[in-house]
Amino acid sequence: MKLRPEATIPSRATAGAAGLDLCACLEAPLTLAARERTLVPTGIAIALPVGHEGQVRPRSGLAAKHGVTVLNAPGTIDEDYRGEVKVILVNLGSEPFVIGHGERIAQLVVAPVGKVAVELVEQLDDTARGGGGFGSTGR
Numbered sequence: 001m002k003l004r005p006e007a008t009i010p011s012r013a014t015a016g017a018a019g020l021d022l023c024a025c026l027e028a029p030l031t032l033a034a035r036e037r038t039l040v041p042t043g044i045a046i047a048l049p050v051g052h053e054g055q056v057r058p059r060s061g062l063a064a065k066h067g068v069t070v071l072n073a074p075g076t077i078d079e080d081y082r083g084e085v086k087v088i089l090v091n092l093g094s095e096p097f098v099i100g101h102g103e104r105i106a107q108l109v110v111a112p113v114g115k116v117a118v119e120l121v122e123q124l125d126d127t128a129r130g131g132g133g134f135g136s137t138g139r
Contacts, residue, residue, distance in 0.1 A: 022085065033091065036091055054077030
């Protein structure tokens with residue numbers, strides 16, 4: 001649903017694209033200083049299918065060329081959220097980055113979510129890895 005008439009409906013750039021492009025919905029250009037983060041409105045709200053989430057992911061071109069990425073990547077949109085979709089962008093580059101109205105700022109991937117029941121147990125089953133954490137598999 002468009003929350004503002006000038007909002008851009010998410011769409012795929014190509015037929016094979018996994019994500020739908022999310023575009024900024026701004027009254028004026030927004031400058032993101034180096035090392036600054038901000039919440040960028042899209043002007044849309046969505047209803048996801050039951051059992052699915054929306055994953056807000058960075059656009060590789062913005063990250064590679066300008067150091068601009070989604071701060072909490074992937075950001076999660078829950079199936080029952082009906083507010084405006086906003087994207088937390090951060091400029092990890094050394095120069096300011098200007099975001100214009102309608103500019104593609106992130107992508108939205110809709111994916112199924114497994115619903116699990118939480119059960120408290122006294123002991124977990126053994127595995128080859130066990131409690132080994134970061135870097136424990138030797139790679």
